[in-house]
Amino acid sequence: MLATLLAAFAVALPAPGHVHVRARSTTSITLAWRGRAHRYELRRAGHAARQLRAGAHRARAGGLRPGHRYRLGVRACASRRCGRTVWIVARTRSRAPAGATRIAGCPVFPAGNAWNRDVSHDPVDPRSDAYIAALPGNLHPDFGSGRYGDYGIPFTVVPAGQQPVPIHFTAYGDESDPGPYPVPLDARGEGGGDRHVLVVQRGSCKLYELFAAERAGSGWNADAGAVFDLRSNHQRPAGWTSADAAGLPIFPGLARPGPIHHALRFTVRRTQRAYVAPARHFASSSTDPNLPPMGLRLRLRAGYDLSGFHGQALEILRALRAYGMIVADNGSNWYISGAPDPRWADDDLDQLKRVPGTAFEVVRTGPLHSGD
16 A cells, blocks of 8 residues: 555656756756756666756756767656656767868868867777887977977968979879979978978868978979878878878877867887878888887876866867877877967976876777788
8 A cells, every 4th residue: 555655646746847958068968847846856877866956947967978869867756756757868069060170261171080089988909008018208299389499390371372383202202192282482391300391271171291391493392292181081092101101191180279179199219010090001110019000099098187287288188088199100209299389388288298108098999901
């Protein structure tokens, strides 16, 4: 008899009315509803119910994954008994909506491109510990404001009508996209031995990149060059280099001041004779399986404490947790690439040097390609 009375009492509770999504973000969904009950509970499929404060008619479910669907419910309660749950299915927003990263009116590749993909919830690679052990050192920002030296990889934006000039390839012409390229003779190049020159053209939304570039008469000499359509996911042929050793574009992996919604480019001292997607090329003769292949993607561990960081360094670390960074070239371990910009706060960036390589883990890769 008591069980019957309690069941009848629960059924008699007024069900929440007009349950709807009030707001959603990349990691939360807020529901709202009408009703006359004194207290409500928020439910999520597969999880324990959460009691809400008395009189609440909206509630937020947080800690969700970007771009995923969730079954959420609300039920009225009195004492220890609750009535019928009203369920609703809703999706969180994607972390990187189309067009989140843009330059010169162009997207920096489609939202689903590897550079723009959120990997914060991807599985860890079984060889993660071995790869990390092969990379001693701490993070190092290889860019800055320019006040303390010429660090970083600059880029130049040119108009749709920029005059193309001849490009003469001096080393890897058989793996380079033929010229001419719309690269002005006063285009700013990277200092040091790599001498990268990057150009984004308005209108066509094409990215032109040169390696070891030098002005020559009315055009340029370069060891290698590549052209990318920023509106396309088209890749270079398998086994081809680019202006970068990994056969990847350089520009989409550069840190720039402001929100960062993409993976970053970084270098390691030694790599193995292999590459993984999205890379297309290797630059090593070593068959040591513990060395990272070109294209390997690492991310900052979710449990690494960010409470001691602030400003631009914190912005970069959050991006490294969500989008990670990709091995793109041989160089110093843990050197992150960025574009020089007077808006960088160099003291902020110096905080990154406190982050050890052991704070990272490797995202599970696809198959290794060795050209054998």
